[in-house]
Amino acid sequence: xxxxxxxxxxxxxxxxxxxxxxxxxxxxxxxxxxxxxxxxxxxxxxxxxxxxxxxxxxxxxxxxxxxxxxxxxxxxxxxxxxxxxxxxxxxxxxxxxxxxxxxxxxxxxxxxx
Amino acid sequence: xxxxxxxxxxxxxxxxxxxxxxxxxxxxxxxxxxxxxxxxxxxxxxxxxxxxxxxxxxxxxxxxxxxxxxxxxxxxxxxxxxxxxxxxxxxxxxxxxxxxxxxxxxxxxxxxxxxx
Numbered sequence: 450x451x452x453x454x455x456x457x458x459x460x461x462x463x464x465x466x467x468x469x470x471x472x473x474x475x476x477x478x479x480x481x482x483x484x485x486x487x488x489x490x491x492x493x494x495x496x497x498x499x500x501x502x503x504x505x506x507x508x509x510x511x512x513x514x515x516x517x518x519x520x521x522x523x524x525x526x527x528x529x530x531x532x533x534x535x536x537x538x539x540x541x542x543x544x545x546x547x548x549x550x551x552x553x554x555x556x557x558x559x560x561x562x
Numbered sequence: 563x564x565x566x567x568x569x570x571x572x573x574x575x576x577x578x579x580x581x582x583x584x585x586x587x588x589x590x591x592x593x594x595x596x597x598x599x600x601x602x603x604x605x606x607x608x609x610x611x612x613x614x615x616x617x618x619x620x621x622x623x624x625x626x627x628x629x630x631x632x633x634x635x636x637x638x639x640x641x642x643x644x645x646x647x648x649x650x651x652x653x654x655x656x657x658x659x660x661x662x663x664x665x666x667x668x669x670x671x672x673x674x675x676x677x678x
Contacts, residue, residue: 453605482665491670492606492652505665540605542666550596551666553605 455554468528470557474543481524486538531561564589564657568669575643583638583672585653594656595636601649643676
């Protein structure tokens with residue numbers, strides 16, 4: 450059973466470009482979280498998704514950021530018109546329905562130049 | 563609203579000595595508590611969790627955590643530290659009684675440095 454898969458592991462974008470981060474949850478998991486981690490800082494919650502639904506997006510900036518988790522395929526975190534401040538590690542975690550722990554992917558490290 | 567506090571940014575301990583990484587939480591209902599570890603340039607790995615039952619929870623790599631409801635704490639412990647335990651440790655909480663869907667809130671992390 451493969452773990453949570455994130456790709457790409459590293460992504461470099463120029464200011465103004467779009468960044469698209471992908472997360473394939475563990476098999477059987479229908480819930481996904483996205484978190485952002487800045488260097489030497491903790492994890493900041495961004496968005497909580499269930500398949501085809503956004504449950505909680507209170508941590509996601511209102512502009513330029515969007516997330517989806519379609520019925521088929523991976524969850525996507527999309528950042529439009531990236532700025533230097535978007536440079537961070539973005540982690541996805543998935544879990545089953547119910548009170549279980551979340552399993553994390555290895556993260557995507559976004560660098561905006 | 564739920565929250566987690568990890569009061570120490572860094573903990574230093576000599577190899578072979580016992581270690582404690584502190585965590586306190588705040589939820590309106592009953593807590594569902596976790597500890598995760600993060601090694602450099604890696605994702606978070608699950609260590610252990612508490613839902614109900616015995617207040618002392620045992621997890622991976624010899625770690626354990628003690629749930630204390632009156633002090634709203636969930637400190638991570640290990641009897642004898644190893645150099646390989648050096649990493650970033652995160653405490654997290656979810657409110658079991660809030661109903662519906664609830665996000666998991668993480669603390670800011672504590673860097674553990676085990677000195678040879």
